[in-house]
Amino acid sequence: xxxxxxxxxxxxxxxxxxxxxxxxxxxxxxxxxxxxxxxxxxxxxxxxxxxxxxxxxxxxxxxxxxxxxxxxxxxxxxxxxxxxxxxxxxxxxxxxxxxxxxxxxxxxxxxxxxxxxxxxxxxxxxxxxxxxxxxxxxxxxxxxxxxxxxxxxxxxxxxxxxxxxxxxxxxxxxxxxxxxxxxxxxxxxxxxxxxxxxxxxxxxxxxxxxxxxxxxxxxxxxxxxxxx
Amino acid sequence: xxxxxxxxxxxxxxxxxxxxxxxxxxxxxxxxxxxxxxxxxxxxxxxxxxxxxxxxxxxxxxxxxxxxxxxxxxxxxxxxxxxxxxxxxxxxxxxxxxxxxxxxxxxxxxxxxxxxxxxxxxxxxxxxxxxxxxxxxxxxxxxxxxxxxxxxxxxxxxxxxxxxxxxxxxxxxxxxxxxxxxxxxxxxxxxxxxxxxxxxxxxxxxxxxxxxxxxxxxxxxxxxxxxx
DNA sequence: TCAAAAGTGTTCCACCTACACCCATGC
DNA sequence: GCATGGGTGTAGGTGGAACACTTTTGA
Numbered sequence: 001x002x003x004x005x006x007x008x009x010x011x012x013x014x015x016x017x018x019x020x021x022x023x024x025x026x027x028x029x030x031x032x033x034x035x036x037x038x039x040x041x042x043x044x045x046x047x048x049x050x051x052x053x054x055x056x057x058x059x060x061x062x063x064x065x066x067x068x069x070x071x072x073x074x075x076x077x078x079x080x081x082x083x084x085x086x087x088x089x090x091x092x093x094x095x096x097x098x099x100x101x102x103x104x105x106x107x108x109x110x111x112x113x114x115x116x117x118x119x120x121x122x123x124x125x126x127x128x129x130x131x132x133x134x135x136x137x138x139x140x141x142x143x144x145x146x147x148x149x150x151x152x153x154x155x156x157x158x159x160x161x162x163x164x165x166x167x168x169x170x171x172x173x174x175x176x177x178x179x180x181x182x183x184x185x186x187x188x189x190x191x192x193x194x195x196x197x198x199x200x201x202x203x204x205x206x207x208x209x210x211x212x213x214x215x216x217x218x219x220x221x222x223x224x225x226x227x228x
Numbered sequence: 229x230x231x232x233x234x235x236x237x238x239x240x241x242x243x244x245x246x247x248x249x250x251x252x253x254x255x256x257x258x259x260x261x262x263x264x265x266x267x268x269x270x271x272x273x274x275x276x277x278x279x280x281x282x283x284x285x286x287x288x289x290x291x292x293x294x295x296x297x298x299x300x301x302x303x304x305x306x307x308x309x310x311x312x313x314x315x316x317x318x319x320x321x322x323x324x325x326x327x328x329x330x331x332x333x334x335x336x337x338x339x340x341x342x343x344x345x346x347x348x349x350x351x352x353x354x355x356x357x358x359x360x361x362x363x364x365x366x367x368x369x370x371x372x373x374x375x376x377x378x379x380x381x382x383x384x385x386x387x388x389x390x391x392x393x394x395x396x397x398x399x400x401x402x403x404x405x406x407x408x409x410x411x412x413x414x415x416x417x418x419x420x421x422x423x424x425x426x427x428x429x430x431x432x433x434x435x436x437x438x439x440x441x442x443x444x445x446x447x448x449x450x451x452x453x454x455x456x
Numbered sequence: 457t458c459a460a461a462a463g464t465g466t467t468c469c470a471c472c473t474a475c476a477c478c479c480a481t482g483c
Numbered sequence: 484g485c486a487t488g489g490g491t492g493t494a495g496g497t498g499g500a501a502c503a504c505t506t507t508t509g510a
Contacts, residue, residue: 006234006236008234008236008307008318045307047309047316048309049309050307050308050309051305051307051308051318074304074305076302077279077302077305077320079236079273079278079279079320080278080279081275081276081277081278088275090236090279090318092305092307162462163462163463164461164462179500179501179502180461180462180463181462181463181464181501181502182499182500182501184462184463184464185463185464186498186499188463202461202507202508202509204460204461204462205459205460205461205508205509206459206460206461206462206507206508206509207460207461207462207463207506207507207508208461208462208507208508209461209462209463210462210463222497222498222499225499225500227499227500390489391489391490392488392489407473407474407475408488408489408490409474409475409489409490409491410472410473410474412489412490412491413490413491414471414472416490430480430481430482430488432487432488432489433481433482433486433487433488434480434481434482434486434487434488434489435479435480435481435487435488435489435490436480436481436488436489437488437489437490438489438490450470450471450472453472455472455473
């Protein structure tokens with residue numbers, strides 16, 4: 001058995017939609033290497049911990065979110081020999097989609113944490129430590145793709161949401177406007193995408209909108225489309 | 229830095245289409261644990277090796293294929309603490325798509341290697357060592373999904389192939405018959421999916437068929453569809 | 457009354473499906 | 484000739500894109 005000296009970490013791409021934009025949770029590193037630079041939250045896998053357990057633990061530490069009800073999925077693993085100057089560290093990246101948090105990010109051990117617009121971060125390849133720019137890019141790409149054929153957009157929404165709030169998620173993640181009328185028809189006619197919550201709200205202004213909850217569908221057929 | 233004792237491996241789901249069926253390359257384990265059981269080929273990552281380098285090296289060792297021109301992509305990473313009885317071993321799984329090899333599998337250090345129909349292996353969850361059943365299942369699912377929106381089916385074909393050979397790949401991987409006439413139209417009309425090689429062949433019987441090569445497209449729009 | 461957002465109806469068009477039909481070869 | 488697979492034409496249906504139009508609230 002070749003047990004080479006090796007660190008194993010889980011890093012998190014935690015996305016939300018705030019103020020109409022896709023945002024990612026970043027921490028400012030308090031220690032070397034890359035002290036003072038922004039990075040994705042993450043940490044080392046403990047000896048008897050499964051990879052996803054590590055990711056959920058870090059997610060809870062950074063956001064205060066009890067890990068249930070949060071969508072979390074593995075994206076990819078990064079293991080270039082020199083990606084971490086401290087030595088060989090292999091990182092398994094996870095993607096988490098969270099609703100717009102009413103409370104600010106809970107106090108953490110990280111120097112500071114904040115939500116930053118994804119577009120802004122991706123436009124500046126030198127902003128993030130390590131190979132986190134690449135990891136973020138891959139995570140965002142995964143999220144964009146999954147909105148097409150899964151009902152995952154609702155993971156960004158509170159438990160009850162309007163169709164136009166859901167549309168706002170698509171528009172923020174894809175960066176394209178969608179036709180409100182066709183979107184409404186498509187969502188409500190796709191079986192089990194959403195189910196009526198019975199109530200209405202006027203929080204978006206204008207005519208009262210029906211409230212919906214996530215449905216039971218796991219894949220959308222036909223898929224949502226980006227152009228239109 | 230927490231450098232816990234840890235093994236890092238790359239395991240390979242090597243798929244091909246032979247005799248009209250999707251097949252996977254398995255090795256019979258010559259050593260404990262799981263001695264005598266079938267397993268996916270794989271091996272440990274060397275100290276200064278990138279993950280994909282390990283996968284390509286193992287691929288070459290098992291198939292004799294020089295790694296260029298072979299499609300290889302990372303699928304997922306498996307790290308449950310007890311997945312290997314020898315200790316903590318984390319495995320990064322890669323998917324490789326290879327053409328039907330004219331030569332049999334080259335001599336390897338593994339006790340024996342052979343192609344086995346995927347359907348047969350997946351029908352028997354106890355056939356494979358470790359968690360390789362799950363890894364194979366995930367790899368096959370990835371391959372099935374990618375045929376829809378990428379021109380990857382051609383990776384299973386020799387450099388020059390006919391449209392019906394390409395259709396045979398889709399039918400083998402998806403397990404459904406496709407309409408030869410609509411398939412032909414769809415493939416030849418999708419921009420840059422395939423390009424004409426100029427020649428014809430009668431190796432499939434009947435009227436001579438045009439030969440094609442892979443085109444330059446990276447994604448197919450509209451995607452290929454499974455029902456039809 | 458007006459602005460704003462929700463929701464419905466309708467038209468046009470791309471593409472999928474099914475299948476009739478002809479083409480070019482080996483035997 | 485006849486079997487076999489290659490390839491084209493075409494008609495019907497489904498669903499997306501675009502947009503006119505009505506509904507229901509707050510100000």
